[in-house]
Amino acid sequence: MAGAPARPVGGVRAAYRTERRKLASQLAPRLLALVCLLGPFAFAGVLKVQSGSPADTLYGVWVHSSGFALSLVVLSFSGAWGLPLMAGVLAGDLFAAEDRHGTWKTVLTRSCTRRHLFAGKLLAVTAFALGLLTLLALSSVAAGVLLVGVHPLVSLSGTLMSSGRSLVLVAVAWLACAPPMLAFVSLAVLLSVTTRNGIVGVLGPAVVDLAMQLLALVGSGVWLHSLLVASAFDAWHPLFVSAPFFGPLVVGELVSLIWIAVCLGASWLHLRRRDFAGATTSRRPGWVLPVRVAVASAALIAVLALAGNWGPKGITATRLKASITPTFNNLTLLQQQQLGREVPAGAKLNVLPSCSRRGSAPAGPGDWACTLTVFIPQPGAVPFQQTPVTYDVTVQSNGCWKAQSPPSFVGQQTMRDADGRQVVNPLFVMYGCLNTL
Amino acid sequence: MTPVAAVRARGLVKRFETTCAVDAVDLVVEPGEVRGLLGPNGAGKTTLLRLLFGLLTPDAGEVELLGHPLGPPDAVHLNGVGGFVEAPAFYPYLSGRANLELLAALDRGTEDRGRVDEALARVGLSQRGADRVSGYSTGMRQRLGIAAALLRAPALLLLDEPTSGLDPAGVRDVGALLRRLAFEGVAVLVSSHLIGEIEGMCDSFTVLRHGRVVWSGSAARLREAAPGSAFRLLTSDDRRALELASGHGGVSITRSPAGELRLAARTGSLDAFVLELGQAGVAIRRLELLVSPLESMFFALTGEVEVEDPVALAELADEVLAGT
Numbered sequence: 001m002a003g004a005p006a007r008p009v010g011g012v013r014a015a016y017r018t019e020r021r022k023l024a025s026q027l028a029p030r031l032l033a034l035v036c037l038l039g040p041f042a043f044a045g046v047l048k049v050q051s052g053s054p055a056d057t058l059y060g061v062w063v064h065s066s067g068f069a070l071s072l073v074v075l076s077f078s079g080a081w082g083l084p085l086m087a088g089v090l091a092g093d094l095f096a097a098e099d100r101h102g103t104w105k106t107v108l109t110r111s112c113t114r115r116h117l118f119a120g121k122l123l124a125v126t127a128f129a130l131g132l133l134t135l136l137a138l139s140s141v142a143a144g145v146l147l148v149g150v151h152p153l154v155s156l157s158g159t160l161m162s163s164g165r166s167l168v169l170v171a172v173a174w175l176a177c178a179p180p181m182l183a184f185v186s187l188a189v190l191l192s193v194t195t196r197n198g199i200v201g202v203l204g205p206a207v208v209d210l211a212m213q214l215l216a217l218v219g220s221g222v223w224l225h226s227l228l229v230a231s232a233f234d235a236w237h238p239l240f241v242s243a244p245f246f247g248p249l250v251v252g253e254l255v256s257l258i259w260i261a262v263c264l265g266a267s268w269l270h271l272r273r274r275d276f277a278g279a280t281t282s283r284r285p286g287w288v289l290p291v292r293v294a295v296a297s298a299a300l301i302a303v304l305a306l307a308g309n310w311g312p313k314g315i316t317a318t319r320l321k322a323s324i325t326p327t328f329n330n331l332t333l334l335q336q337q338q339l340g341r342e343v344p345a346g347a348k349l350n351v352l353p354s355c356s357r358r359g360s361a362p363a364g365p366g367d368w369a370c371t372l373t374v375f376i377p378q379p380g381a382v383p384f385q386q387t388p389v390t391y392d393v394t395v396q397s398n399g400c401w402k403a404q405s406p407p408s409f410v411g412q413q414t415m416r417d418a419d420g421r422q423v424v425n426p427l428f429v430m431y432g433c434l435n436t437l
Numbered sequence: 438m439t440p441v442a443a444v445r446a447r448g449l450v451k452r453f454e455t456t457c458a459v460d461a462v463d464l465v466v467e468p469g470e471v472r473g474l475l476g477p478n479g480a481g482k483t484t485l486l487r488l489l490f491g492l493l494t495p496d497a498g499e500v501e502l503l504g505h506p507l508g509p510p511d512a513v514h515l516n517g518v519g520g521f522v523e524a525p526a527f528y529p530y531l532s533g534r535a536n537l538e539l540l541a542a543l544d545r546g547t548e549d550r551g552r553v554d555e556a557l558a559r560v561g562l563s564q565r566g567a568d569r570v571s572g573y574s575t576g577m578r579q580r581l582g583i584a585a586a587l588l589r590a591p592a593l594l595l596l597d598e599p600t601s602g603l604d605p606a607g608v609r610d611v612g613a614l615l616r617r618l619a620f621e622g623v624a625v626l627v628s629s630h631l632i633g634e635i636e637g638m639c640d641s642f643t644v645l646r647h648g649r650v651v652w653s654g655s656a657a658r659l660r661e662a663a664p665g666s667a668f669r670l671l672t673s674d675d676r677r678a679l680e681l682a683s684g685h686g687g688v689s690i691t692r693s694p695a696g697e698l699r700l701a702a703r704t705g706s707l708d709a710f711v712l713e714l715g716q717a718g719v720a721i722r723r724l725e726l727l728v729s730p731l732e733s734m735f736f737a738l739t740g741e742v743e744v745e746d747p748v749a750l751a752e753l754a755d756e757v758l759a760g761t
Contacts, residue, residue, distance in 0.1 A: 014542050014543050014544075014545070015543065017542055018539045018542050018543055021535075021539060021542075022528065022531075022539065025528075025530060025531055025535070026530060027530075101526055101527070101528060101529060102523075102524075102526035103526045103527065103528060104492075105487075105490070105492055105521070105522050105523070105526065106521070106525070106526050106527065106540070106585070107540075107543060108490070108491070108492060109490045109491075109492070109515050109518070109519075109520065109521070109522070110514075110515065110540055110543040110544050110589075111514050111515065111516050111543060111544045111545070111589075112514060112543045113511060113514045114510065114511045115511050116514075271511075272510065272511035273494070273510060273511070274510075275492070275493045275494060276487065276492040276493065277453065277484075277487065277492075277493060
């Protein structure tokens with residue numbers, strides 16, 4: 001009699017192809033693909049018919065000026081909410097669905113081992129996640145370029161970047177979000193494997209993302225904020241300053257990799273020895289475990305909130321002044337150029353900055369006030385005319401800030417340039433980043 | 438050279454908390470053999486099949502399938518083994534055909550549509566193959582499960598209650614199919630809690646009770662050891678038949694609540710009693726088997742009723758009728 005071959009025939013590739021086909025057959029991934037494809041165009045279309053702009057978001061004020069800014073705004077929105085949610089929808093039900101449909105026994109009684117199925121599922125969901133991320137990136141760039149144009153982008157230091165450099169940096173920014181997205185995919189896999197509950201798997205990453213965003217607002221230490229994988233979605237910001245620094249990017253990617261390794265390792269340890277005992281004896285999906293997880297998570301978040309001051313202070317008045325002053329200088333010169341005034345190469349304003357944090361602690365993220373006093377040479381007994389400009393500055397834990405000044409100081413959000421066109425007033429809202437590490 | 442057993446399990450034990458679902462079970466299924474795995478609900482049949490499929494890790498004992506040890510749970514692969522445990526389960530959002538194509542891909546790395554068409558045709562699902570599984574009846578899912586098992590041309594089939602949900606024609610078709618596969622050399626282990634459904638298709642039986650093997654052997658040996666059978670009897674003179682039975686050691690006749698006669702006969706006693714009725718001028722107008730020898734043996738082994746007593750066997754027949 002012909003015995004069975006000693007080695008499995010199916011293998012990882014077979015499991016991957018099977019899972020890929022299953023994912024492609026489901027409604028949720030198809031809808032996600034549709035949203036990734038059409039969402040940026042819809043967003044750009046809405047902006048086109050509206051005069052306002054999402055100024056609270058990094059680069060939001062520039063969405064009418066450069067197509068690349070639109071892509072970056074989409075990336076900022078996606079990093080905050082979209083990508084963790086997308087990760088949950090793709091991977092949160094990946095393993096739990098086998099429990100819900102009772103199909104573990106179907107797939108585990110073929111020629112593929114658990115190891116193959118686990119690897120195949122991971123490869124398939126990774127391919128889908130990266131595919132959707134790429135689709136969203138391409139769609140957002142295409143929407144920006146087609147509906148706004150390939151105009152140069154203003155850097156986070158206030159200088160103009162060429163279209164080519166802008167495009168490269170935008171591509172790198174999207175690429176930098178792949179590891180944190182895969183970290184959330186891994187988290188969704190872990191929740192899916194351990195809870196066997198698709199709802200927990202799908203919504204869990206978004207809830208964890210929300211918790212991390214809240215934790216990022218607490219405390220002024222560097223270490224905890226660096227370990228939050230949600231912060232890695234913003235790690236591309238320092239690439240857009242005129243002298244880029246890479247510390248946050250490296251830390252963000254490493255933290256993402258650690259999250260991936262821990263989540264997937266724990267998932268596999270749980271799955272590899274699991275007994276598939278059927279409906280009568282197996283643990284059915286229920287709410288006991290999710291409730292326990294929620295209680296444990298709340299306790300963990302409380303402990304982490306207390307650890308928010310762990311490490312050196314990344315955001316100080318000195319660093320903020322060093323970051324906001326050149327940006328203000330460059331944007332002022334850009335404004336003057338747009339107004340048709342002659343600006344000599346290498347021109348520099350005499351600016352005396354003064355920054356203080358609202359509240360008790362003089363360091364950390366939150367609301368700051370910066371007064372930039374410009375000394376303008378003038379003839380006469382008083383050699384300088386002092387012009388103070390006060391900005392309300394919101395600083396995030398990753399060191400990136402947004403500064404806004406009342407129109408009485410810097411004018412309205414838009415202005416007419418030398419050719420009479422309506423353009424963004426560069427000084428109305430300023431964005432920048434300082435190195436917290 | 439001794440052929441390799443398709444299934445060889447030694448001393449299998451599986452406990453769930455305080456319950457021992459499978460208790461020191463030994464099992465051998467040879468190539469070309471159709472073995473029935475019998476037992477009432479909760480006897481441990483499904484747990485035993487899950488152990489054979491590698492879905493559960495035994496607390497003790499070992500399993501060889503087609504000559505190969507089953508291996509640790511994360512490395513179990515079942516080349517050459519087909520079948521299902523409990524009700525076959527599929528992805529409801531896919532068609533029956535797409536489900537089979539996915540399973541074929543898991544087996545061979547290709548979707549092998551020719552084999553899928555062939556498997557669907559063998560179970561009579563060609564016309565419904567394009568429909569989503571969510572719209573399938575229980576019987577259709579059962580047929581699809583059998584198709585999934587046949588898809589890989591198995592050398593060993595492990596089937597958990599394959600006739601569940603099938604109409605009588607479906608049960609007959611499955612029986613014929615399994616006999617044909619066995620003739621081709623496939624080893625088949627088929628579980629059921631209804632011996633009547635698989636009696637005709639099995640060469641041998643293993644009977645479980647409370648997780649332990651209480652009997653194992655060929656169908657012929659089981660019939661020989663059977664305590665008896667029960668029949669519905671209709672005669673030209675019921676009163677005379679009752680009188681004759683009272684003086685006959687191997688048979689017993691009772692009246693059912695509906696007034697019909699129930700004849701319980703120990704193995705080997707029926708022929709003599711029928712001749713006696715004829716000699717006494719009592720014509721037999723109907724003699725219908727209600728409880729077969731194998732069924733009576735099954736009930737005796739599983740302790741559901743005490744069938745050594747012919748009256749109890751007749752009462753069992755009434756229960757069978759009430760069930761129908």
